[in-house]
Amino acid sequence: MGSAHDKEMPAVPDKVLMVGNQPEGYMTWIYHPKSLPGYPHSERIEIFFEFEDGIQMEKHPHPGKQYLGYNTKAYLPNNTDGKNALKMMKTAFDQRLMFTVTTNGSGEDAVTLCDVPLKTRDDTTGSSRSSCYQHGFLQEVKAVLRAKGIE
Numbered sequence: 001m002g003s004a005h006d007k008e009m010p011a012v013p014d015k016v017l018m019v020g021n022q023p024e025g026y027m028t029w030i031y032h033p034k035s036l037p038g039y040p041h042s043e044r045i046e047i048f049f050e051f052e053d054g055i056q057m058e059k060h061p062h063p064g065k066q067y068l069g070y071n072t073k074a075y076l077p078n079n080t081d082g083k084n085a086l087k088m089m090k091t092a093f094d095q096r097l098m099f100t101v102t103t104n105g106s107g108e109d110a111v112t113l114c115d116v117p118l119k120t121r122d123d124t125t126g127s128s129r130s131s132c133y134q135h136g137f138l139q140e141v142k143a144v145l146r147a148k149g150i151e
Helices: 080-094 136-149
Strands: 026-033 042-051 069-076 099-103 111-112
Touching: 026 080, 069 080, 069 111, 080 136, 111 136
Parallel strands: none
Antiparallel strands: 026 042, 042 069, 099 111
16 A cells, blocks of 8 residues: 555746746847956947836836836946856846836836846946946856846
């Protein structure tokens, strides 16, 4: 006579697909021959994120209300690490994990970047984290994405 342990158990997925509340938008990229600071021997990848104004869905702060769109450009070096980070970012974008809708300091609901760091300037002028390509930046990007289940 068999025991409960003899019954075939349903397969358990080894990872859960996270899906966020990012609104509809576009992520495109091009390869540009100019290098980035800290990567003098690599061309660069320019990534464009575009979100039009829209209406909030259930998972947003104020469902049914309008939100402001958002457009930005980010940069990665066109090397093995940069291409890997781009692939991971594309997966995160497709799973709606890169951006969200939040209420900004002016009280308006708008598309904003989640916690994935982006370099939105292609130079080292100024003191903004968005412009300096410090050692470890790509590892930081990949660590944040891995924490979201993206490999």
